[in-house]
Amino acid sequence: MDHEYFMRIAIEEAKKAYIKGEVPIGAVLVVKGEVIAKAHNLRELEQQVLNHAEILVIKEACEKIGFWRLDDSFLYSTVEPCVMCSGAIVQARVENVIYGASDSKNGCCGSKINLVNSGFFNHNANVISGVLAEECGLLMTNFFKELRKNKNSNEDRKCYKKI
Ligand SMILES: [Zn+2]
Numbered sequence: 001m002d003h004e005y006f007m008r009i010a011i012e013e014a015k016k017a018y019i020k021g022e023v024p025i026g027a028v029l030v031v032k033g034e035v036i037a038k039a040h041n042l043r044e045l046e047q048q049v050l051n052h053a054e055i056l057v058i059k060e061a062c063e064k065i066g067f068w069r070l071d072d073s074f075l076y077s078t079v080e081p082c083v084m085c086s087g088a089i090v091q092a093r094v095e096n097v098i099y100g101a102s103d104s105k106n107g108c109c110g111s112k113i114n115l116v117n118s119g120f121f122n123h124n125a126n127v128i129s130g131v132l133a134e135e136c137g138l139l140m141t142n143f144f145k146e147l148r149k150n151k152n153s154n155e156d157r158k159c160y161k162k163i
Helices: 003-019 053-065 083-091 133-152
Strands: 026-031 034-040 073-079 096-101 126-128
Touching: 003 026, 003 034, 003 053, 003 073, 003 096, 003 133, 026 053, 034 053, 053 073, 053 083, 073 133, 096 133
Parallel strands: 073 096, 096 126
Antiparallel strands: 026 034, 026 073
């Protein structure tokens, strides 16, 4: 598997989120070398806490495959999955998780805790971290830098007005 190739597709998804004013995280689900689903974070636009990129990509993949088990799949995410997404990864039996930037505050694939490969549950996923990490992380850094700048200049951002 060419992890960088698929991570670049996830990065393109993250950029779509960025443009929409969403925290720039993208995800791709691959089975047998084929992209089954692509998604990006849509939490703010839809005011839906469940709409993380990884949850959306898992949902889309299940719909396309017509089965809830995503055996032999590779889930690519630009940022380390959170507690909710890591739970979904275990539930969906995702075989491999490949992520870009680590998330020291919320990451549950090795940073805070490793839920997807803990030995506590009936499924464990392989984890590969740090694929195009710099590029993935830079999107996040730039996004939050811009967000702070805009907040400081009192420029109203529709998506973040409640923060
Ligand atoms: Zn998440």
